[in-house]
Amino acid sequence: MAHDIYPFSDPKQRxxxxxxxxxxxxxVCQNQNLSDSMAPLxxxxxxxxxxxxxxxxxxxxxVEFVTHRYGAFxxxxxxxxxxxxxxxxxxxxxxxxxxxxxxxxxxxxxxxAF
Amino acid sequence: MRYLLPLCxxxxxxGFLWKGLDVxxxxxxxxxxxxxxxxxxxxxxxxxxxxxxxxxxxxxVTVLNIWATWCVSCKAEHAVWMDLAIKYNLFLVGVNYxxxxxxxQQWLKAVGNPYVICIFDEAGKLGxxxxxxxxxxxxxxxxxxxIRYRHVGSIDTQHWHSTLLPLIASLExxx
Numbered sequence: 001m002a003h004d005i006y007p008f009s010d011p012k013q014r015x016x017x018x019x020x021x022x023x024x025x026x027x028v029c030q031n032q033n034l035s036d037s038m039a040p041l042x043x044x045x046x047x048x049x050x051x052x053x054x055x056x057x058x059x060x061x062x063v064e065f066v067t068h069r070y071g072a073f074x075x076x077x078x079x080x081x082x083x084x085x086x087x088x089x090x091x092x093x094x095x096x097x098x099x100x101x102x103x104x105x106x107x108x109x110x111x112x113a114f
Numbered sequence: 115m116r117y118l119l120p121l122c123x124x125x126x127x128x129g130f131l132w133k134g135l136d137v138x139x140x141x142x143x144x145x146x147x148x149x150x151x152x153x154x155x156x157x158x159x160x161x162x163x164x165x166x167x168x169x170x171x172x173x174x175v176t177v178l179n180i181w182a183t184w185c186v187s188c189k190a191e192h193a194v195w196m197d198l199a200i201k202y203n204l205f206l207v208g209v210n211y212x213x214x215x216x217x218x219q220q221w222l223k224a225v226g227n228p229y230v231i232c233i234f235d236e237a238g239k240l241g242x243x244x245x246x247x248x249x250x251x252x253x254x255x256x257x258x259x260x261i262r263y264r265h266v267g268s269i270d271t272q273h274w275h276s277t278l279l280p281l282i283a284s285l286e287x288x289x
Contacts (some may be wrong), residue, residue: 069243071143101119
């Protein structure tokens with residue numbers, strides 16, 4: 001969809017643009033990424049990112065440009081930091097608790113051979 | 115003993131839900147607090163031939179207020195600034211964001227201009243560099259031009275007295 005408004009001659013640049021605008025969140029409509037959102041801010045950011053991709057900025061440079069202004073909050077692919085640790089390890093922790101309880105249950109019901 | 119686990123789960127869930135009561139997802143911490151105010155060079159609403167840069171923040175404590183004529187809560191907030199700017203002799207700088215110059219000029223003429231300077235940011239470039247995502251927004255910038263505080267949404271007198279005024283006072287006296 002976005003390709004008609006943002007023409008690229010280099011398919012690599014087009015892929016990068018598509019990837020970046022799908023992985024960054026719009027701070028105005030927080031459940032949309034920059035690709036979906038029609039909020040004026042998202043339009044501004046798309047234009048800015050388009051210019052940067054055209055000028056051969058790398059993915060990390062563009063992400064850095066946006067997070068420098070809007071913080072790590074806009075990343076749909078959040079970095080591993082102390083305040084995202086639970087996000088990253090929480091599921092493993094919960095799985096471990098589940099397995100532990102399951103093991104206990106099996107033992108109790110003498111199905112440990114399973 | 116057999117109730118220990120359900121109790122723990124209940125407490126954990128309850129704890130998260132309790133915290134959820136006063137978490138406002140609209141309040142995103144500014145990535146710019148503690149950083150120098152980003153560069154800009156833009157015309158002013160009062161005089162479109164006069165250009166200003168972030169140098170205007172130097173040497174005084176600045177209150178930077180981002181607003182627009184299309185922004186309904188900015189209009190409500192305007193009265194608060196009219197009052198505060200005079201009462202506390204503020205160095206209040208406005209940023210007219212994504213707006214029409216004529217409409218901005220007419221608005222300030224009609225209801226009064228609380229701003230020492232009002233920057234005209236038609237393309238939203240300053241807004242983008244300052245991480246603006248919802249008008250009105252208010253920044254407090256210290257004498258060295260470093261951003262110390264950012265608030266998203268209208269300022270009311272209660273918030274002014276509890277947070278902004280003490281911060282401005284300490285920045286005026288201190289470093």
